[in-house]
Amino acid sequence: MAVNKTVLEVTDRIVARSRPGRETYLAAMRRAAEDGPARAHLTCSNQAHAYAAMGGDQDRLATTRAPNLGIITAYNDMLSAHAPFESYPARIKDIARRMGATAQVAGGVPAMCDGVTQGQDGMELSLFSRDVIALAASVALSHNTFDAVAMLGTCDKIVPGLVMAAGAFAHLPMIFLPSGPMTSGLPNDEKAKVRKAFAAGETDRAALMQAEMAAYHGPGTCTFYGTANSNQMLMEIMGLHLPGASFVSPDTPLRHALTDAGTETILTQTALGDSYRPLYEIMDERAFVNGIVGLMATGGSTNLVLHLPAMARAFGIILTLQDFADLSEAAPLLARVYPNGLADVNHFHAAGGLGFLIAQLLDAGLVHEDVQTVAGPGLGRYTQDPQLPLNKPLAWVPGSTSSLNDKILRPQSDPFQPTGGLKHLTGNLGQSIIKLSAVKPEHRLIEAPARVFETQDAVIDAFKAGTLDGDAAIVLRFHGPQANGMPEVHGLTPTLSVLQDRGYKIALVTDGRMSGASGRIPAAIHLSPETMAQGPLARVRDGDPIRLDAEHGSLDNLAPDFENRTPDTADLATSHTGTGRELFSLFRDNATPATQGASPLFKGET
Template sequence: MTTSSRTPLHPVVAEVTARIVERSAPGRTAYLAQIRAAGDRGPARGRLACANLAHGFAASDAPAKKALRGRTKPNVAIVSAYNDMLSAHQPFETYPRALKQAVIRAGGIAQFAGGVPAMCDGITQGRDGMQLSLYSRDVIAMSTAIALSHDMFDGALMLGVCDKIVPGLLIGALSFGHLPTVFVPAGPMESGLPNGEKAKVRQLHAEGKVGRDELLEAEAASYHSAGTCTFYGTANSNQLLMEVLGLHLPGSSFVNPGTPLREALTRAAGARVTELTRQGGENTPIGEIVDERAIVNACVALLASGGSTNHTLHLVAIARAAGITLTWDDLSDLSAVVPSLAKMYPNGEADVNHFHAAGGIAFLVHTLLRAGLLHDDVRTIAGHGLWRYTTEPRLRGEDLTWEEGPKASLDTTVLRPADDPFTPDGGLKLLSGPLGRAVIKTSAVKPEHRAVTAPALVFDHQDELLRAFGDGELDGRDFVAVIRFQGPAANGMPELHKLTPALGVLQDRGQQVAIVTDGRMSGASGKVPAAIHVTPEAALGGPLARVHDGDAITVDANTGLLDLHVDRAELNDRPATGRAPQGPEWSGTGRELFAAFRATVGSADTGASVFPGVPVPPQEVSVVPV
């Protein structure tokens, strides 16, 4: 037992955890009963008929066939998001062979069970394909379930990194929650052009001061090799959260690809999942690891590190997959007491490599445990206790070991202890008012920009705003840009990050600007205040559909207010204007294939998922009456 593990839990963390446990009791009980029943039936392939089993090992070599005929060796599924177009997933090409060898050496057998799609928001940003991005999370979850559905497996390895891929893999894995499952990262690319310099070039291009060639050169110098993009967006937030959830090996998230340590950690993941199976003697189902305390730990780590706003959707959906009901109120209440401890772009100048070098996740977990802000009493793939994630992997010759991590930050401009934070809160706020409920990320927004009251300028597509900016129509005026019909049921809730450089230009000129949208602003939400994920969305009759140009709107991250200064009776009498894409507008580039998703997707505050889950109590999601 470490000193940090004896620190009393912060009362707000304890209270939020207790209410999640109480609220989730019916769903969590049913979920645990389901996965325990599946686990109690023993190795799945032992119940397969002979023809079924023969199909399952027909392509295997002779030793593997022999192993798969018996029941003594655990069979591990490998599910991968590999493709060689996306830098973050390209390293996974060689992982299956290495993992299979590691599993065999550990006394098991492994099969490549299936691949899942992996799309990049950085490539599809502002394109029609971006309208499939959020939906891809649930497609990945279903693809994961299909890969595991053959009932051949005693454990699983999940290979994925980026935005929707890791949440999708985790949701799918939780549907087979009786299986021990280890997530295997690939690591970030080495640092290239500093993110701050890249952002400056983007803004200069938005102003027309540099051309496409200069912009492309800057982007290519930033995104330059295999590995995850180095800014702290959704992809790297995923990696940090998987580690704090106890699903990565300690210290493995931010080790660069192609290094001896990265290769050793990959082999160790294969060995570890073999040990975690029933036959391996340490049976640790993933559905038992991801409990209410683990979900709260993930929320705290997200807030302390200034992570992606996309996880206000993903964590809710992940929790629901484990029978747990997490709400935005929980995140907001935790944010009020969890200090901001990291400065990574877009919240600062550093990237994840700098964060890792300054002490990284090991120090972050250490200082949060010492402050009583994390639950130590949790199960992980490394064993019992989150304190194990205060250690760091080291190669001593060819031997991989874990040693005590740093107990002080090595660079306090990037990473700070909980008793000397950058700010006392986690930089995420719940907004509510006549327009509904929304979230706002304030960690990159200067204090003087966190409260804006200005006339609305209403747009039904981000391209309309960009055209107005290009034509000079937005110059010299304060405004709140209302970008509506961007919710999950309207057009798949695309990220609207292309708006940030343009609005950043206006803000730098002294204009007061803000965004209100039922869409997303991504893990790179920046310096312009943005009330995002507004629910109810415009396409489902939300008040956003009745906002007119010139209506005064207040976005106040200090008080949590999202106000529309219009008489309530007048607003209720107004007919809705604008509309979501319809018919031919929702076709091409595969979009027509997702009509069923648009018709069934849930609201943003329940995870924007097409999967049913435990109903959220009405009092947790009620909109302030108009």
């Protein structure tokens, strides 16, 4: 199938826009590759320090040309998705030894859980934790003792941060080894009902706690299609996972077999052998376009609209919101996974999963097939499913040719909707995005008076006081990256849902983020320029008529004197101290706009 015209046009303009930076980047990666294995350039003292704790592996490291695999791990046992990584290094080292190679844990990176920090002060460190992860992983790999890298990370900021670090070391082969989703617990829609009942004062905290624990009950990623599982989809469709690896649950024979196979695969791709496959050959403009199309076709997390531009810049590639918007118009919505439907990712996987979805996108010409991947050339490999027959080795077989549940997953000839899950909004309030896949058509045009707030708590207090009853465009400002680190405001979802259910026209307009698990409320998010930079939100007043037209992509303040007002300011001192926030002023002061990824690591780049 020929590649779709819009996909080609977007790819071509990304290539043209990125050419100067991409050529400089590729030249640097090729120079690093030409230097050969970095360990060869270390002194004997350098190497002795690196191998001192390696026991029986010391001789192999010091006297042979066997590859040495670096492991970057985001393990901690506070995150359900990352707890399974505890056993990965020992397993990876065993596989490496069987192949005559070695493996070392190069370093660990922090991994915070947005589910724990939602509505808490720690959420103001969440986005910038991505950049900390990128820096920490780069420090670990700077020892230059590795011939390939295995990245162990899954959740919201961890995968983007690891990818950003990978861009600086992309002359090395790299693979991402996931942990997989937890088994299904209390259905997500049932959990959401309890949350709304608690917000409305109709149930008590004991019932809420029982529901939450029944939903989040074991190791693995949370089962809704939020940022963590959107990350997994991206790593697979961009060719950084083995085919079918994303949604296999932890601590199962197939999960272990895929980890083993991933280790074996990456160790065959080093510059020491005949099948050298550096990461920079995989992560090109086509791979990023494929990732965006996958995000749209699955109704993925809006957080990736922040992360993908930052990830791309690490490889010398520049993405814009218009790229996302145009690909969203071209890509039909083929999946409905909570919050865009009732199913969770385990149901999605059982219905045919990514193998079926990628096959449909290939058939429609909506993704590039001629890409490089860790599994070899061609995205067609990712239409296959891994299987582990009894007493037989892991094998890949043709994936399902039809959906096994058309309420969850559909062919491109019969999509849930003809366009993807994202819309680019523009108007006199700036640029923003809205996720439409879970917003009902009757809620996509909102014209309502503004109610202006500067904290989530103030919104909830107004709701409890009964002063929010009525149509309202909830304006939550001073929540951009320069103001307070751009926290998610997912904690408002139950409150705003109650108001919507009462029949009011409700919208959220903010320069902050919404969780990947949100979606029923029309929410114009990532508004840029942000309020802290004297963006348009700084001129909004209570009662201003706000018009959000998601179908036509517009967001405006209709007040006649809006453009001529003096911008408001805010005292944000309380958001800059406590819970470590005082240490992040360098990040806040240097963050790029949300449209560029909100990263302090690329300040000054165009």
